[in-house]
Structures are given as structure tokens and as C-alpha cells.
Amino acid sequence: MDKDKRIIVLGAGVMGLSTTLSLLENGYKDISLYDKRDYFAKRYSYFDGCDSPSSDLNKIFRSSYGAEVHYQKMSFLSREKFQRWNREIAEQKWEGGEPIYLNTGNVHLTDRGELPEFERLTLENMPEHSIHITDADAGERAVKQGLDPCSVDPFDMRRKGKNLQGVLDTTGGMTLADKSCRWILEKCIAMGKDRLKTFFGDCGTFKELLLEFNSKTLKRKCVGIKTLDNEAHKCDHLIVCVGPWTTEVIPEASEKLEATGGSVCLIKITDEKLKERFNQSKFPTWTYKVRDGAIGGLYGFPCTGGYLKIGYRGLKWINPQNGLNSKVKTKWSPDETETNIPLFALKQIKNFVREHIPEIPKITMTRLCWYSDSEDNDYLISFCPYYEENSVFVMGGDSGHAFMMLGSIGDVAVGIINGTGNKLFKDLFSWERERPKLNPINGGKEDPRCLEDTVMATPKDWYIHEPPKL
Numbered sequence: 001m002d003k004d005k006r007i008i009v010l011g012a013g014v015m016g017l018s019t020t021l022s023l024l025e026n027g028y029k030d031i032s033l034y035d036k037r038d039y040f041a042k043r044y045s046y047f048d049g050c051d052s053p054s055s056d057l058n059k060i061f062r063s064s065y066g067a068e069v070h071y072q073k074m075s076f077l078s079r080e081k082f083q084r085w086n087r088e089i090a091e092q093k094w095e096g097g098e099p100i101y102l103n104t105g106n107v108h109l110t111d112r113g114e115l116p117e118f119e120r121l122t123l124e125n126m127p128e129h130s131i132h133i134t135d136a137d138a139g140e141r142a143v144k145q146g147l148d149p150c151s152v153d154p155f156d157m158r159r160k161g162k163n164l165q166g167v168l169d170t171t172g173g174m175t176l177a178d179k180s181c182r183w184i185l186e187k188c189i190a191m192g193k194d195r196l197k198t199f200f201g202d203c204g205t206f207k208e209l210l211l212e213f214n215s216k217t218l219k220r221k222c223v224g225i226k227t228l229d230n231e232a233h234k235c236d237h238l239i240v241c242v243g244p245w246t247t248e249v250i251p252e253a254s255e256k257l258e259a260t261g262g263s264v265c266l267i268k269i270t271d272e273k274l275k276e277r278f279n280q281s282k283f284p285t286w287t288y289k290v291r292d293g294a295i296g297g298l299y300g301f302p303c304t305g306g307y308l309k310i311g312y313r314g315l316k317w318i319n320p321q322n323g324l325n326s327k328v329k330t331k332w333s334p335d336e337t338e339t340n341i342p343l344f345a346l347k348q349i350k351n352f353v354r355e356h357i358p359e360i361p362k363i364t365m366t367r368l369c370w371y372s373d374s375e376d377n378d379y380l381i382s383f384c385p386y387y388e389e390n391s392v393f394v395m396g397g398d399s400g401h402a403f404m405m406l407g408s409i410g411d412v413a414v415g416i417i418n419g420t421g422n423k424l425f426k427d428l429f430s431w432e433r434e435r436p437k438l439n440p441i442n443g444g445k446e447d448p449r450c451l452e453d454t455v456m457a458t459p460k461d462w463y464i465h466e467p468p469k470l
Contacts, residue, residue, distance in 0.1 A: 001390065001417055005236035006030045008225060010206060010249065012039055012198075013054035014403045015395045016241035017184040018410030024191045026414055032197045032233065034225070036205035039185060040198075044178035046367065051330035053243050053369060056177040057266075057304045059403035060285045062106040064169040066118040069125050070424060071401070074408045079171055081407025085183060100180045104302065105142065105151035105284035106172025107133065111163045116291060119167040131168040138168070145170045148282035155356040174285050174301060180406060202228045206242070206249055210234070214388060222391040239393045239413075244328045244370035246396040251323075252386045256375070256431065257396050258441035259326040260316035261368040261451065263345035267308040267353075268364040274357075278303040288352065294344075298352055307364070310353065312345040313400060316371060318443070319451045325442050328370050329451075338456075341366045346457040353464050363462035372396040376436050381413050381429035393417060394431070399439075 001007065007028060009016050012035035020033050037055070042048045044055045061082070063075040082101035090097045108119050115123075115132070123130050131138050133152040142151050147170060157164045188196060198204075205228035211220045224234040240249050244259035269275050277283070280302040289296030290313075297314025321327040321336075329336045346366065353360050374380055374397030384392040395413055402409065415421015416429065427433060445452065 001028075001237050003028050004030065006234065007032070007237050007239060008233060008235040009033045009239045009241060010225065011035060011052075011241035011243065011245075012037075012185065012200070013052045013181070013241065013243055014406050015243070015398070015409060015413070016239075017054075017181060017188065018406050018408075019239060019241060019395065019413045020188050020196070020410070021184055021191070022410030022414040024188060024195060026418075029195050031192065031195060032199060032235070033188070034199045034204040034206065034227070034233075036201070036228075038201040039181070040200060044181040046178075049332045050178075051332040053371065053398070054177055054181055054403065056369070057307060057309060058174050058301050059177045060106055060172070060287075060299065060301070061101060061175050061404045062169045062172040062285075063126060063129060064106065064108065064119075064122040064167065064172065065125075066121040067125070070428070072126060074405055074412065075171070077411075078405050078407035078409075082175065085407075089183065094183070094186075095179060100176045100183055102173045102175075102280055103146065103171070104173040104280070104282055105147045106169045107151055107154060107166055107284050107286050108169070108290065109133075109157070109164065109166040109286060109288045110292070111289065112165055113163065115165050115167070118291060119165070122167050122169070126169075126171075129169065129171045131170065133166045133168055134164070142168060142170065147284070150282065151284040154284055154286055157356070168284070172285060174280065174304070175403060175406070176304065177403060180403075184406065199227065199233075203231065205229075209238075209249070217388065219386070219388045221388040237391060237393060239395065241395045243372045243396065243398065244326075246372055246394065247324055248327070250384060250392065250394055252384060253380070253394055253396065254325045254442065256380050256435075258318060258373050258439075259328050260318055260371045260373045260449075261328075262311060262313045262316050262371060262400070263341035263349070264309060264311045264367050264369045265341070265346070265349050265363045266365045266367070267310070267360055267362075268306060269303050269308050271359065274359055275303055278308055280304050295348070298348065308360075310349050311369065312348050314348065315342075315345065315449060316373065317342060317368075317449045317451045317454060318447055320444050320447070325444070330368055330370070338368055338451075339366070340456045340458060341368060342451075343455045343457045343461060346461055350464055358464075360464055362464060366457065366462070371398065371400050373399050373439050373441065374435065375441055376438050377401075378435070379409075379429045380431065381409075381416055381425070382431040385431055397429075
């Protein structure tokens with residue numbers, strides 16, 4: 001793309017922010033950033049009406065990727081940026097100067113008798129940054145790398161006689177999601193000056209594509225977007241970074257992507273002992289039986305902002321609606337809303353809490369957290385072949401592993417856009433590549449994961465133990 005061309009970046013979550021920052025760093029001169037949420041006012045807070053996947057308390061950071069060393073390298077590059085940003089934030093005392101990346105470790109736990117292949121390959125491919133937690137000196141090695149002893153067995157499973165295997169990623173930990181987004185948005189504004197314009201709220205809410213039809217080639221070119229306020233905004237190139245809403249903007253993307261709803265529980269922690277135990281400065285992020293299908297797939301965090309967050313992604317649900325393979329609905333959706341999660345998912349989380357954190361009496365709130373899933377869990381970062389003159393570029397297919405790449409995914413995208421990046425990434429993330437069907441998509445209303453046919457939890461189900469008698 002010519003650096004003087006007009007570029008619209010649609011979506012100001014992790015992919016949109018990272019790409020906007022990289023475009024600015026690479027000298028692009030006319031960028032407009034759009035989002036339906038007023039992030040200046042709402043500060044990326046889920047509690048204040050922001051429902052993008054990036055609008056969250058926290059996200060897992062990891063570099064452990066088994067055999068996929070290309071993602072490991074992307075994560076290492078992103079980590080370098082996060083470490084630099086931490087230093088800048090401390091020097092500037094920005095929002096108090098506290099870091100946005102907390103290196104407390106990310107531990108993969110399982111009750112299998114042997115170490116799963118993913119974790120075994122992680123040990124092979126990042127030996128300096130991974131620890132087999134069953135090693136006799138695992139705790140000592142973790143401490144030497146600056147981690148708390150609890151990082152190798154955060155729920156004290158071994159002392160309780162539980163079978164335990166796993167790998168500790170010592171680069172891992174947690175990012176403060178909403179604060180990270182605010183930081184990058186502020187960096188974009190400062191660097192953009194007269195090169196970047198922002199449109200948030202109604203004036204940034206996508207309504208439709210502006211298209212020109214070529215009667216000779218029978219193809220279309222995107223020449224801009226119309227927003228909810230009926231204003232037309234022209235561009236030469238549209239970069240779509242709207243995560244699970246991608247197919248609502250680019251219908252053709254449904255052949256590659258599907259919006260899926262994961263399940264998240266938030267637990268307000270008031271007990272001082274629990275607050276100290278799950279302190280975000282020492283407690284690791286974790287996964288438990290994350291590759292064990294429906295009876296597994298758990299992950300969680302330390303206490304952030306007074307909340308303990310535990311998620312389930314052993315199954316992710318879909319919502320086929322009105323010609324869309326899956327339509328996002330959240331607490332803050334303008335039409336169809338949802339404030340609960342599937343009862344099956346809640347039961348998996350409750351079973352874990354009941355066994356490993358029995359002090360917790362009740363879930364405080366739940367939310368559907370939506371993903372943009374590809375068939376093979378690899379990103380889709382590519383020009384869309386259905387629109388001429390490279391007029392539409394799509395970034396999606398995060399499949400739950402985008403936020404940790406905040407420091408690198410924008411550079412990857414701009415490299416693909418310019419044809420100067422890593423050829424492996426260009427091919428791997430391309431639209432044209434035939435993808436192995438690891439995740440079923442486009443099952444429609446016959447798919448057993450359809451929310452319409454799923455029993456949803458209610459607040460009475462939030463009690464971990466027996467609910468109190470009325």
C-alpha cells in the first residue's frame with residue numbers, strides 16, 4: 001500500500017491498535033481508526049459497556065506453543081515490547097506507573113499420567129524458559145527465574161494427593177487488557193498527530209461497505225464505509241480488525257471464520273487471605289486439562305481489580321442468525337443480549353472451584369467472551385480476494401490467542417501488506433491456503449453447540465455449594 005493512500009482501520013481492539021501503531025511507525029500518513037464503542041469515555045471497561053474480547057480485566061501471556069515455534073517467536077517479540085512499555089509506563093508514572101505485563105508465569109496443568117505432547121514439545125523448543133513441574137528442583141528453578149514458589153503447583157494439588165503433570169512457561173503471566181489497550185491507543189494518538197483520526201461511538205459504528213462494481217471483471221472494490229450516523233467515509237484500503245464480528249462486515253469471511261462464545265466467571269474476592277493468596281504480583285495464570293475436550297478446557301487468573309476470573313473453552317458455542325454463521329450477543333448487544341453462560345460450562349467451572357478453592361461460596365457474574373475461530377486455529381491476516389485492488393484486508397482467526405501478540409501482530413500485518421514480511425506468515429495466514437478442519441465451522445442450527453438449543457445458567461446456579469434455603 002502506498003503510504004499516502006487513505007486507510008481505514010475498522011476495530012480498535014488488540015489487532016486494530018497493534019496494526020495502527022505499526023502503520024504509524026512505518027510512516028503511513030492518512031489513517032482513520034473506527035470503533036462502535038467510545039473507548040476514550042468507557043476506557044475499554046467491560047463493566048461500562050465495552051464487549052469486545054480486548055475489553056477485559058486481563059489476558060494470559062505465554063510463549064509456550066509446542067511445535068509451533070513461529071508463534072513462540074512472535075510471542076518473544078511481543079514480550080520485548082511489553083517489557084519496554086512497562087519501563088516507559090514506570091518512567092512516566094502513567095496511570096500510577098504499574099506494569100501492564102506481569103511476569104508471574106503461566107503453568108499448564110493436567111491430571112494425566114504422562115506429559116501431553118504439546119507440553120513435551122514446549123520443553124524441547126524453549127528449554128531456557130520452561131520447567132517440568134514434576135522435577136524435584138522445579139520450585140527452586142522457578143524462584144531463580146523470579147517467580148513465586150506457588151507457580152509450579154498453584155492449587156497445592158500434589159500435597160492433596162492429586163495426580164499432576166505440567167509445564168511452567170517462565171516467560172508467561174498476565175497482561176492487564178483494558179489498561180494495555182488504553183496505553184497503545186494513547187501511543188497512537190501521540191504518534192499520529194495530524195496522520196491519525198479517530199471515530200468512536202455512533203460516528204465509528206460500521207453500517208455498510210461502500211462498493212464500486214467493475215462490469216468487466218464482475219468484481220467489486222471497497223471504496224469506504226458508511227457509519228451508523230449515515231456518514232460516508234472514503235478510503236483506498238479498509239483493514240478489518242473486528243474479531244468475532246468479522247463475518248458481519250465481510251460476509252465472505254464466513255468460509256474461513258466463525259464467531260464462537262467461550263464462558264467466563266468472575267468472582268469478587270473480599271476475604272483478605274484469598275486476596276493475598278491470589279495476589280497478581282505472584283500468582284500465575286494457569287490452564288487445566290486445556291486440551292482434554294469438553295471435560296476440561298479450564299483456564300484462570302490471579303485476582304485483578306478485586307475479581308478472580310476463571311474461564312472454560314472446552315466447548316465454545318455458536319449463534320446462527322439471519323444468514324450469519326454465528327452472531328455475537330453479549331450483555332451489551334444492541335438487539336439480542338445475554339448475561340449468562342451455558343449451564344454445562346458453569347458446572348465445569350464450579351466443579352474445579354469446589355475442589356480446589358472451596359473457600360469461594362458463589363460466582364459473582366458470568367459473561368460470554370467471543371472468539372474469532374478459524375478452522376485450524378491459525379490467524380487469517382490477508383487481503384480478501386473478493387475485493388479488487390487490495391481494497392480489503394482482513395485480520396481475524398485469533399482463536400483465543402491474539403492479545404499476547406499485541407506487541408508483534410501489527411508488525412506481522414504490515415509486513416504482509418507491504419510484501420516485506422516473513423513469507424511463512426504470509427502463506428500461513430493467507431486466505432487462499434487450504435486449512436485442516438480441526439474446528440468445525442458453518443454447522444448452522446444443526447450444530448449441537450447452537451446457543452438456541454443450549455440450557456443457559458441463571459443466577460441461582462452461581463452458588464458453588466448448595467444455595468441457601470429461602
